[in-house]
Amino acid sequence: LAKTTQPISMDSYEGQEVNITCSHNNIATNDYITWYQQFPSQGPRFIIQGYKTKVTNEVASLFIPADRKSSTLSLPRVSLSDTAVYYCLATGYSTLTFGKGTMLLVSP
Amino acid sequence: DAGVIQSPRHEVTEMGQEVTLRCKPISGHNSLFWYRQTMMRGLELLIYFNNNVPIDDSGMPEDRFSAKMPNASFSTLKIQPSEPRDSAVYFCASSDPGQTSYNEQFFGPGTRLTVL
Numbered sequence: 001l002a003k004t005t006q007p008i009s010m011d012s013y014e015g016q017e018v019n020i021t022c023s024h025n026n027i028a029t030n031d032y033i034t035w036y037q038q039f040p041s042q043g044p045r046f047i048i049q050g051y052k053t054k055v056t057n058e059v060a061s062l063f064i065p066a067d068r069k070s071s072t073l074s075l076p077r078v079s080l081s082d083t084a085v086y087y088c089l090a091t092g093y094s095t096l097t098f099g100k101g102t103m104l105l106v107s108p
Numbered sequence: 109d110a111g112v113i114q115s116p117r118h119e120v121t122e123m124g125q126e127v128t129l130r131c132k133p134i135s136g137h138n139s140l141f142w143y144r145q146t147m148m149r150g151l152e153l154l155i156y157f158n159n160n161v162p163i164d165d166s167g168m169p170e171d172r173f174s175a176k177m178p179n180a181s182f183s184t185l186k187i188q189p190s191e192p193r194d195s196a197v198y199f200c201a202s203s204d205p206g207q208t209s210y211n212e213q214f215f216g217p218g219t220r221l222t223v224l
Contacts, residue, residue, distance in 0.1 A: 032210045043199045043215025091211045095164065098151040
């Protein structure tokens with residue numbers, strides 16, 4: 001299983017863009033990079049997934065360089081409600097393995 | 109769809125008692141997962157089922173834990189006897205191989221278990 005490394009915590013202010021970088025040096029050819037978001041007292045929620053280059057949806061963008069050894073989750077113009085833990089996973093045919101995630105705190 | 113449903117949402121019990129957690133996956137999903145989350149260990153996979161059959165239970169901590177999936181719409185996780193170290197939030201998740209995102213799992217709201 002590809003191990004992922006991401007910052008333990010990040011701080012931001014409302015309206016700013018937040019970029020969370022994740023490294024996955026040993027990612028396998030058939031792994032996708034997937035990000036989940038978890039609010040307090042809730043289960044994790046899938047937010048975005050990609051294999052290479054850039055993916056964008058209504059919530060976030062995901063940037064993956066050609067070597068796929070890292071990825072960056074970009075949250076545009078964060079609000080207080082984006083305060084959560086964000087998990088980066090390299091997902092393949094096996095089950096999901098969640099690390100500690102990045103605790104993002106958005107302040108007014 | 110109502111999403112993944114778990115019951116109870118909160119459970120407080122005494123050491124030695126039997127605890128049963130329940131999960132109803134999203135209709136049409138054929139994979140079901142049980143996770144446990146604590147501050148110390150994070151989110152850990154306990155067991156998962158595919159088409160109601162247990163595929164991997166290597167995450168089940170010990171024989172006191174058992175899980176069943178008698179049909180496609182219901183699963184239970186049982187702890188007997190319970191111990192204080194079992195206190196955690198237990199999540200159930202389900203997934204559908206036909207969905208557009210690879211290996212996307214939908215999580216329930218969790219059951220917060222406290223064993224005194």
